[in-house]
Amino acid sequence: MPTFVYMTRCDGCGECVDICPSDIMHIDKKLRRAYNIEPNMCWECYSCVKACPHHAIDVRGYADFAPLGHSVRVIRDEEKGTIAWRIKFRNGKKDMELLAPITTKPWGSATPKLADVPAPSKEMRDSQLLFNEPKYIRMDEGGLHTLESNGLEIKKGVQY
Amino acid sequence: MFTSNPFADLSASIPTIYMQGYIVVMILLVMGGTILDMMHKKSAQYFFENAKKAQKSAKRSVGGGEKVAIAASVLVKEVLTSGEFSNPRRRLSHLLTMWGTIIFIVATAIMIFSPAASTSTLLPQLWHIGALMLAVGGYWFWFFIRVDVAAEGLPWFRFERADLFILSLLATSTFALIWSFTGGGLTVYFALFILSSTVLFGGVYWSKFAHMFFKPAAAYQKKITVADGSRENLPPDYDLTDPEVQRKFPDIPMYMGKNPPNMGLCIKAERANHY
Numbered sequence: 001m002p003t004f005v006y007m008t009r010c011d012g013c014g015e016c017v018d019i020c021p022s023d024i025m026h027i028d029k030k031l032r033r034a035y036n037i038e039p040n041m042c043w044e045c046y047s048c049v050k051a052c053p054h055h056a057i058d059v060r061g062y063a064d065f066a067p068l069g070h071s072v073r074v075i076r077d078e079e080k081g082t083i084a085w086r087i088k089f090r091n092g093k094k095d096m097e098l099l100a101p102i103t104t105k106p107w108g109s110a111t112p113k114l115a116d117v118p119a120p121s122k123e124m125r126d127s128q129l130l131f132n133e134p135k136y137i138r139m140d141e142g143g144l145h146t147l148e149s150n151g152l153e154i155k156k157g158v159q160y
Numbered sequence: 161m162f163t164s165n166p167f168a169d170l171s172a173s174i175p176t177i178y179m180q181g182y183i184v185v186m187i188l189l190v191m192g193g194t195i196l197d198m199m200h201k202k203s204a205q206y207f208f209e210n211a212k213k214a215q216k217s218a219k220r221s222v223g224g225g226e227k228v229a230i231a232a233s234v235l236v237k238e239v240l241t242s243g244e245f246s247n248p249r250r251r252l253s254h255l256l257t258m259w260g261t262i263i264f265i266v267a268t269a270i271m272i273f274s275p276a277a278s279t280s281t282l283l284p285q286l287w288h289i290g291a292l293m294l295a296v297g298g299y300w301f302w303f304f305i306r307v308d309v310a311a312e313g314l315p316w317f318r319f320e321r322a323d324l325f326i327l328s329l330l331a332t333s334t335f336a337l338i339w340s341f342t343g344g345g346l347t348v349y350f351a352l353f354i355l356s357s358t359v360l361f362g363g364v365y366w367s368k369f370a371h372m373f374f375k376p377a378a379a380y381q382k383k384i385t386v387a388d389g390s391r392e393n394l395p396p397d398y399d400l401t402d403p404e405v406q407r408k409f410p411d412i413p414m415y416m417g418k419n420p421p422n423m424g425l426c427i428k429a430e431r432a433n434h435y
Binding site for chain 1: 206210216217244245246247250307308310311312320321322368378392393394395396397398400405408409411412415416420421422423424425426427428429431432
């Protein structure tokens with residue numbers, strides 16, 4: 001879902017230009033408003049959507065979940081640690097909302113203190129496991145988390 | 161120097177009626193340019209169509225008293241103090257240029273139209289202060305804050321037609337100050353001052369001068385959409401401690417607890433700048 005800019009909401013502040021890792025958000029020379037110069041090259045990180053202070057950047061949803069003419073709008077609230085989506089079909093009858101956590105701890109409070117960790121031994125360097133594996137993939141808690149271990153099951157068919 | 165009225169000396173060379181006529185012509189040019197701009201960009205048509213569309217998805221109706229309160233808040237926050245800018249540098253620069261322009265233009269009009277103003281020392285002071293504020297805010301914007309320079313990394317001397325407004329503003333204030341500081345009168349600086357102010361007021365159709373008329377209306381409409389619940393199709397502003405929200409979105413209490421803490425500013429803690 002590549003991003004695009006509503007020029008009437010944009011005030012040309014340049015936050016999206018600064019943050020775009022693909023360098024595809026730029027300022028229109030005539031109107032001084034941001035636009036996505038190459039939607040095909042957008043890797044959909046939504047950094048611009050998150051950074052825009054005026055909610056002027058939206059995403060164009062794929063036609064397999066919303067027919068053309070829909071609206072997909074998103075608010076990423078850093079202080080609440082959530083991301084909220086609203087998908088509205090063009091006839092306005094289907095209006096879906098989603099709210100999901102994006103962090104469970106205050107930002108920056110769970111940064112690994114690598115300087116305090118002892119340097120890896122030769123065995124650890126030669127091992128195929130990465131830093132803190134298997135601890136970080138929770139193998140030490142009795143195996144990977146799966147749908148089954150969480151009491152969930154896959155429902156057959158396409159779910160709407 | 162700050163207390164001398166440059167237009168008082170000028171009246172010996174140019175009859176006051178011509179100066180007053182120039183001001184009237186500039187007002188007419190601004191009005192005409194704004195109307196042409198509105199017709200060409202269809203901004204008013206878009207504005208009303210958008211407002212109607214938003215009204216259709218409204219979740220509640222906004223009463224008359226509430227509309228007055230919203231209009232008052234737009235006046236205080238967006239119009240008088242440029243509150244729509246989230247970047248404090250842009251806001252301060254806009255405040256300097258906006259108030260500088262207003263003070264400069266109003267002081268000019270009063271000094272030319274009021275015969276009593278020729279003896280006033282306050283009006284010339286305001287005229288000079290307004291021009292200085294405009295120059296300080298404008299040059300700060302032009303060299304450091306303008307998005308082409310600050311975000312796009314382009315050199316400051318590169319300009320487009322979209323810069324007509326700020327460049328004519330800067331030229332007007334700069335030549336006005338130089339004209340006044342070099343003693344006034346019919347000099348080349350006066351000609352440049354008149355030329356740049358004519359471009360400023362006559363170029364409304366091509367510049368962004370008209371934004372000062374429709375931006376308050378757009379800010380008002382934006383606040384109305386928040387009040388009536390249509391929110392420009394944005395998701396609601398959820399209260400994570402609300403049991404109804406937690407019931408609808410069980411991931412929130414499951415992963416964040418029933419009373420999630422303030423998580424901090426994250427990417428808003430510092431401005432992204434890759435230059």
